[in-house]
Amino acid sequence: MMNRAIAAISMLFLAAPAMAAPPTVPHERAMERMEEALDTVDATDAQRAATKAIVDETLPEMKAYRAEGKFIREDIRAAFEADKVDREALESARLDLVDLFDRATSTMFGMFADIADLYSPEQRAEWRKIREERRQQWRRRLGFDG
Secondary structure (H helix, E strand, O other): OHHHHHHHHHHHHHHHHHHOOOOOHHHHHHHHHHHHHHHHOOOOHHHHHHHHHHHHHHHHHHHHHHHHHHHHHHHHHHHHHOOOOOHHHHHHHHHHHHHHHHHHHHHHHHHHHHHHOOOOHHHHHHHHHHHHHHHHHHHHHOOOOO
């Protein structure tokens, strides 16, 4: 059961970026993956409820970051598409992206830590094992020997 709990946490972490997406098929799939992960680890009702509450609390902030990133990407595109590349606009957008990345990762890591606190050290150790197995699967799919 500990191994399954860690797998659930890892699936949640892998699905987190998609959770910030608009309510579309990718978002729905991310939520399904979270449920599948929680099923896999036989998460208790209390763990499920607490995990969902943490995600639900964080989701609006992550959606706002996603929207902000879209505007920054539009600024970058415009800077490159100008008659002459607007290097000042690019630098400004770069700094905005650095700031956005800092805020978004701070929020995400806080969410991950809050969720990890719901599980025992043994469950988190198992999560690391499952995460490594998944990483190796992806590396093989991408053609890396690893």
